[in-house]
Amino acid sequence: MRIRSFFGQALFLSCVLAVPSSSHADRPLRYDHGYITQDTTWSGTVILRGQTVVKRGCTLTILPGTVVKFEWVDEDGDEIGDGELTVEGRLVARGTKERFITFTSARENPRMKDWTFVQISVNKDAVVEYCRFEYGFTGVQVHYSTATIRNCLFRNNFEGIRFSTTDVRIENNDIVDNYYGIRCEAHGSRTVITKNRFSGNEFAFFPVQRNWDSVTIHENNFEGSTGYDVKFGINQKQDMDFTKNWWGTSDPREIAAKIYDGEREATLGRVRFVPFLAERVEGCGIR
Amino acid sequence: MRPIARWVVAAMVLWGVFGAPGAFSLGAEPPEAAGEAEKARRLDEKMAAETPPGTGFEGIVVREGEVIVGARVYAYRTFADVMAHRPVTVSAPTIEDGSWKLDLPRGKYFLLAKRRKAGAKDGPLAVGDDFAYHGSNPITIAPGKYTHVGFSIATLESETAYEEIPDKASGVLAGVVTLKGKPVEGVNVLLYLEDTHDFRGMAFSSSPPTRADGMFRFDFLPAADYYVLARKRATGKGAGPLADGDIFGFYVVNPVPVKAGSATRIRFGVISKAGEIGKEDSLFRDTGTYVTGKILDRDGKPVKGVYAFAYTDKSMANRRPDHISRPVDAAGRYVIHLPQGGKYFIGTRSEYGDTPGPGEWYGRYEGTPDHSVRLTTGIVLEKIDMVVERILR
Numbered sequence A: 001m002r003i004r005s006f007f008g009q010a011l012f013l014s015c016v017l018a019v020p021s022s023s024h025a026d027r028p029l030r031y032d033h034g035y036i037t038q039d040t041t042w043s044g045t046v047i048l049r050g051q052t053v054v055k056r057g058c059t060l061t062i063l064p065g066t067v068v069k070f071e072w073v074d075e076d077g078d079e080i081g082d083g084e085l086t087v088e089g090r091l092v093a094r095g096t097k098e099r100f101i102t103f104t105s106a107r108e109n110p111r112m113k114d115w116t117f118v119q120i121s122v123n124k125d126a127v128v129e130y131c132r133f134e135y136g137f138t139g140v141q142v143h144y145s146t147a148t149i150r151n152c153l154f155r156n157n158f159e160g161i162r163f164s165t166t167d168v169r170i171e172n173n174d175i176v177d178n179y180y181g182i183r184c185e186a187h188g189s190r191t192v193i194t195k196n197r198f199s200g201n202e203f204a205f206f207p208v209q210r211n212w213d214s215v216t217i218h219e220n221n222f223e224g225s226t227g228y229d230v231k232f233g234i235n236q237k238q239d240m241d242f243t244k245n246w247w248g249t250s251d252p253r254e255i256a257a258k259i260y261d262g263e264r265e266a267t268l269g270r271v272r273f274v275p276f277l278a279e280r281v282e283g284c285g286i287r
Numbered sequence B: 001m002r003p004i005a006r007w008v009v010a011a012m013v014l015w016g017v018f019g020a021p022g023a024f025s026l027g028a029e030p031p032e033a034a035g036e037a038e039k040a041r042r043l044d045e046k047m048a049a050e051t052p053p054g055t056g057f058e059g060i061v062v063r064e065g066e067v068i069v070g071a072r073v074y075a076y077r078t079f080a081d082v083m084a085h086r087p088v089t090v091s092a093p094t095i096e097d098g099s100w101k102l103d104l105p106r107g108k109y110f111l112l113a114k115r116r117k118a119g120a121k122d123g124p125l126a127v128g129d130d131f132a133y134h135g136s137n138p139i140t141i142a143p144g145k146y147t148h149v150g151f152s153i154a155t156l157e158s159e160t161a162y163e164e165i166p167d168k169a170s171g172v173l174a175g176v177v178t179l180k181g182k183p184v185e186g187v188n189v190l191l192y193l194e195d196t197h198d199f200r201g202m203a204f205s206s207s208p209p210t211r212a213d214g215m216f217r218f219d220f221l222p223a224a225d226y227y228v229l230a231r232k233r234a235t236g237k238g239a240g241p242l243a244d245g246d247i248f249g250f251y252v253v254n255p256v257p258v259k260a261g262s263a264t265r266i267r268f269g270v271i272s273k274a275g276e277i278g279k280e281d282s283l284f285r286d287t288g289t290y291v292t293g294k295i296l297d298r299d300g301k302p303v304k305g306v307y308a309f310a311y312t313d314k315s316m317a318n319r320r321p322d323h324i325s326r327p328v329d330a331a332g333r334y335v336i337h338l339p340q341g342g343k344y345f346i347g348t349r350s351e352y353g354d355t356p357g358p359g360e361w362y363g364r365y366e367g368t369p370d371h372s373v374r375l376t377t378g379i380v381l382e383k384i385d386m387v388v389e390r391i392l393r
Helices: A006-016 A252-257 B031-050 B079-083 B275-283
Strands: A029-032 A040-042 A045-049 A051-054 A059-062 A067-070 A084-087 A090-094 A101-105 A117-121 A126-129 A131-134 A138-143 A146-150 A153-155 A159-164 A167-171 A174-176 A180-185 A191-194 A197-199 A203-207 A215-218 A221-223 A228-231 B056-063 B072-076 B099-103 B108-115 B130-133 B146-148 B161-164 B171-179 B188-192 B215-221 B224-232 B247-250 B256-258 B262-272 B290-296 B307-311 B333-337 B342-349 B361-364 B372-375
Touching (some): A117 A126, B056 B072, B056 B108, B072 B079, B224 B262, B256 B262, B290 B307, B333 B342
Parallel strands (some): A040 A059, A051 A084, A059 A090, A084 A117, A101 A131, A117 A138, A159 A180, A167 A191, B171 B262
Antiparallel strands (some): B056 B099, B072 B108, B108 B130, B161 B262, B171 B215, B188 B224, B247 B262, B290 B333
């Protein structure tokens, strides 16, 4: 028996109709496992339940002051909330210094991992500015995309930012009190990470594998990590350039003590951190 | 058996040639065991009744990367059954692509591959017979699917030899570890006294890694029957399931008797784990259930050489796909053979495994919002076409 893809197309059309259950300006916009198949703008309060996907060819624009809340659902029982926003088209989330866009848990008593992530997947020129990400598994994941993440706050997430094979500029962000601040697998993509403030994370920077000098990491402030400032994953075999950053001290032994690399496990690459900055970088974090 | 002079093959005893030791004999079961046997039979019947169709094992048998024709896979309930040559079932001989298949109720099984000159009936091995004891034994069947098991087989190269030694209070077990017929370096030979814990616990004794000559030797062993195994981890780490590149060996005629005043010498053929080779082969076999279509670039031109893949998980990331196609042809056509109907998430990319890199072709099926297709067993789903783009280009 053979079936033509007519059935697939029919299914697709039925899903296109899965648009918000309410779009009144005074009431929260709600999506329940929704697919966004046309250019869409969000403002006010938006409540997401399960996976919401912005399809290829569509742009989601989020206006300043918008609050996106993820309802707690855990259908697979992995103790991570299922709420996620995946953008396969283009994301433009541009808040202002006065009116941040917030991505947070809808729970009254929120906890880390209450929702999964905002995922930017195969985007061109995604923009994330003046946004606040809290209580997620990952605040933002960026894969196979070009993107800018600037002047954002990542706090109380399991991972602040995760990216793979992505040309991304991560600049002037406050990345605080997460388990992992940044987790990455650059794979030769061109990434710039600068003027960020890392503070209070368990591991501020976690290169998993396949990261080398295509990743530029300069003029950041690393302070107060409870575990390591940099922890290489077991498959991070290449050296990485972490020179010209402030590590909370000008004693190289103290800096080295907060780095887990080939000095501790011979199979790993090394962190090059000399020369390092002798004092805190001005203008780091949200401006 | 009487020892003879140095390096002269004396007894030529293959374990079992003259009958297995009493502990594993095939005599009638004692009365107290009959109740247990009845319970086991009922449990087997219950499991069979609850097992969905299409449940069992499948795979291929290879030696040094070449498929083996005429080998059979034997499934046993317990290790005692292995030693007693008492299989639950035996596969048909492997065909020209080395493949085999067994329909079995769900449960755990010990799997061995053998090619005996004496024929299909299970029994002791002779020099020249092929043999493999799977390193993951016992293996659990997932209900409703054929669990893949790849075998890499070794040949029994010579018989066990004994020689007299001056020390009459203890024995010696020595020999050479070979891979593809040549001595292999860096392998630990492990001795177990019992078959409990499936040979995964602490060994009674472990040799230092073999040197370039593949030689190993245990001195001052108490007289006993020893199960002889060998392992070498490609990563150098000593725990966890076997991975590709690891070396594993279960001596063909285990257990090996070691006697006081005697040196027992064996030639121990081991295998390099090659499960993934088998897996790929089984993935390409026509099951009658498949998804097919074309892979085109933005200009509508076929993209030759990329793979199509199917995940059972919607995230389509962080692990290898469940099913892949062969590289697509010049017309951009692909076929993903699936073991059964269900919901699959379909995508395509240049490489198989690891995270895609810059410049790699990448795409997902866009005919449904979540990139999925749904089909039932026996269905062919056509025209599941995909458009690919180069990442970061």
